[in-house]
Amino acid sequence: MFTGIIEALGTIESMVDRGDAIRLKVSAGKLDMSDVALGDSIATNGVCLTVVDYSPNHYSADVSAETIRLTGFAQYKPGMQVNLEKAMQANSRFGGHIVSGHVDGVGTISKVITHSDYIEFWVKAPDELAKYIAHKGSITVDGVSLTVNKVNGSEFMLWIIPHTLQETVMRHYQVGTRVNLEVDVIARYLERLMLGDKAAEPQKQSDISLAFLAENGYLKR
Incomplete structure (x- = not known):
């Protein structure tokens, strides 16, 4: 979980093709890496990535083909700057809002x-x-x-x-x-909640519509 408060600007050092993924290496800039461990999460331009290698001034992560398809990573190149944020701690000041690191x-x-x-x-x-x-x-x-x-x-x-x-x-x-x-x-949870019992039914697309809201008392006719 993240807050959306950027801690540092990093720079993409390399992007190595690994078949079904890309091994991304990022120079961490001023990001404090002293408490980073293997398996930790670092949001990279809003994408939650898992640290698979690190040093005091860089980290590496594997970016899946699905993540590349659904995010801006398809256009990223070495030398490009990226926003960095480590996962929040339970005792941290909550300065932004709840951010999952899952790009929509x-x-x-x-x-x-x-x-x-x-x-x-x-x-x-x-x-x-x-x-x-x-x-x-x-x-x-x-x-x-x-x-x-x-x-x-x-x-x-x-x-x-x-x-x-x-x-x-x-x-x-x-x-x-x-x-x-x-x-x-x-907003995502509210949409699901408003489906009520219909949430258990298979749905190809959202049932939330103006007609649904009116029928369930959320809009005046």
């Missing part, structure tokens, strides 16, 4: 507007994730816990202050950049 989809930066004291980013999310993205709700973008400032269909807007830009890979974002998205896990 890949979005695309659709607009970048520079203001005097912040940058405005618009992100186009996959259509199937739009229902989980709410105004003033939480979302994780490349592992960064952020507040959604505006929503327009499947696009959402973020206001990013200079400190966040300096400490994350968001400073490299431009129109067309692909980003890992993880929606708020509470």
